[in-house]
Amino acid sequence: MGGAIVVGITEAAVTRRAVDWAAQRAAERSQPLELLAVVGGSTGAIGEGSIVEAALAEAQVRAEAEASRVAAGGLEVRTRVGRGNPVSRLLEASEEAALLVIGSDYRGPGSKASRGAHGLRIAAGGHCPVVVVPDFDLTGRSGVLVGVDGSPTAERAVAFAAAEADRLREPLVAVSVWTPLEVPRNMGVYPVEYLENLAQLTEESLAISLAGLRSQYPDLEIVPRVERGYPSQILNELAADARLAVVGSHGRGALARFLLGSISQEVLARLATATAVVR
Incomplete structure (x- = not known):
């Protein structure tokens, strides 16, 4: 680079x-x-x-x-x-x-400040990866966390995160989050096979996204994680102990270039660690 x-x-x-x-x-x-x-x-x-x-x-x-x-x-x-x-x-x-x-002037949980509109536009519109650093101490943290959703942008985020983790000799924690549809009131509970299928499909998608990394980085520790919940919340919870988090920006076209996907925007609004946005 x-x-x-x-x-x-x-x-x-x-x-x-x-x-x-x-x-x-x-x-x-x-x-x-x-x-x-x-x-x-x-x-x-x-x-x-x-x-x-x-x-x-x-x-x-x-x-x-x-x-x-x-x-x-x-x-x-x-x-x-x-x-x-x-x-x-x-x-x-x-x-x-x-x-x-x-x-970013965000100082952790309880802080009233969050990444402002200018910072979001910079993160979304950068021609290179953009790292947003929060206003609190990050010493003592380890690992590089990356959010994976199977998109081409996520593939680039995984590539960036893997290179960083290998360089830092830190584990790469690759996270895919699945979120079930809201249950209609007349159903009451989710069918077990539906939940199991969502989890399995997410595991398979994550495995595909990580394929080839072990041969490219033979000494890299790769930790795949499949979680159920809301993506930005899960990512920020897991990033609380990470040295670096990596997310993708899904903006496309002249206007979308200055817009982040909703998940990336929510992650940046409540930074848990230094966070890289990759297009």
């Missing part, structure tokens, strides 16, 4: 966590790290020029300070400051990036 790891930086406290996460990965992969700050909100009003220039200067100072903090051991770190729409500029940067990293 060529290109730099690009981190969108702001004045938010979570920026430090996002930069640290990206710097560690860049060092492990011997990739360059680029810190990108974007000053937005300008309208072209008279007298606005001096305000924009001051904001750009402040952003440059912030970027250079973060670069100095993480530049060690030969890590190549560069900074870039621009103006415009932050979402558009970050998506443009993702065209040449190996990975785009952004922070």
